[in-house]
Amino acid sequence: MTDARTRRIRVALAGAVVALLAVVALVSPVLCTAGWAEEPAPVAAPDVPVRQLERDAAASAPEPPLPGARVADEAGVDGAGVLAELEEIAAPAAVSLDAVVLDEDGRTLLTSPSADRSVPSASLVKLLVVQQLLARSAAGELALGPADPGRMERAITVSDDRAMSLLWDAHDGARLVRDAATAFGLTATAPPEVPGQWGEASTSSADVARFLGRVSADPGATGGHVLLLWMRGAVGTAADGFDQRFGFFAAGPEAGAAVKQGWMCCVAGQRHLHSVGVLGDGRVVALLAEAPAYATWAQVRRAVDDAAAALVAGTA
Numbered sequence: 001m002t003d004a005r006t007r008r009i010r011v012a013l014a015g016a017v018v019a020l021l022a023v024v025a026l027v028s029p030v031l032c033t034a035g036w037a038e039e040p041a042p043v044a045a046p047d048v049p050v051r052q053l054e055r056d057a058a059a060s061a062p063e064p065p066l067p068g069a070r071v072a073d074e075a076g077v078d079g080a081g082v083l084a085e086l087e088e089i090a091a092p093a094a095v096s097l098d099a100v101v102l103d104e105d106g107r108t109l110l111t112s113p114s115a116d117r118s119v120p121s122a123s124l125v126k127l128l129v130v131q132q133l134l135a136r137s138a139a140g141e142l143a144l145g146p147a148d149p150g151r152m153e154r155a156i157t158v159s160d161d162r163a164m165s166l167l168w169d170a171h172d173g174a175r176l177v178r179d180a181a182t183a184f185g186l187t188a189t190a191p192p193e194v195p196g197q198w199g200e201a202s203t204s205s206a207d208v209a210r211f212l213g214r215v216s217a218d219p220g221a222t223g224g225h226v227l228l229l230w231m232r233g234a235v236g237t238a239a240d241g242f243d244q245r246f247g248f249f250a251a252g253p254e255a256g257a258a259v260k261q262g263w264m265c266c267v268a269g270q271r272h273l274h275s276v277g278v279l280g281d282g283r284v285v286a287l288l289a290e291a292p293a294y295a296t297w298a299q300v301r302r303a304v305d306d307a308a309a310a311l312v313a314g315t316a
Contacts, residue, residue, distance in 0.1 A: 079110050082314035089306045093299035095291040097307050100209035101315045104282025106217060109315040115206040118188040119290055122262030122272050124208060125201040126155045126164050128180040129173050131215060134223025156230040159261065160239040168198050177201055184211045199264050208276050209286040216278045231258030231277060246301050247275020247308040248285055256280035266293040273300045275308055285311060
């Protein structure tokens, strides 16, 4: 009797173990893929030439707005009202907000009084460097290394600083910034005073808007197809863990918006938070924010979020 009972207990235990192992086998792939990696997995460099990247991006790009689909009527934009709203938004954290909005045809819908002011670009300089590399390699003027396309993509989508540093050192980033400034007529844009400190390159909201306006208007000649494709692929969390979902990324722009974000602290005791892009309807938007270092990221982010929303709504 005892032996029979023992056998039944052993059989029951064996069945329970088998069932537990089956559950673990089902759950373990989910646990493994969830991951807690400190950095995103590297994006493999595309094994295709930049010319092919340009063709693929052009084929997948959204249709441009039809000519005359929306006629810019500057009298219909309450510029003074929007700028007054920006001042009210900026006041609590002593944030300086420089903004420019262009319509899909490149005409100015709104510009702030300090739009030409030169400020540290933070990661916005990545746009200039990557655009120059795309345009020159497509034209056969520059040979990219096998890892460069992947680094260029990461510099835009996840704002990868290490990828940018490698591109800067390999291709003379300071020269690329100077050449971009000349090519696009950027008057407040220049390389950093300290060699290699690319985040301290200078620019202005007017310069960024002018650059993006040209790139979106003539993507074939500027490398814009690929650049805008990568900007549309921007992800929520940057390579350094910073949350990129602010400004025009967080304001709920139309589907197909292409954005680039920038953040940096603390050059000359200032905190910088920038958001720029091309909205789904073709409007070009540039919002550069500077605040004293004692202002928190949360305060500056709130100002940039509210200002971006006001600019989108006020110039529609």
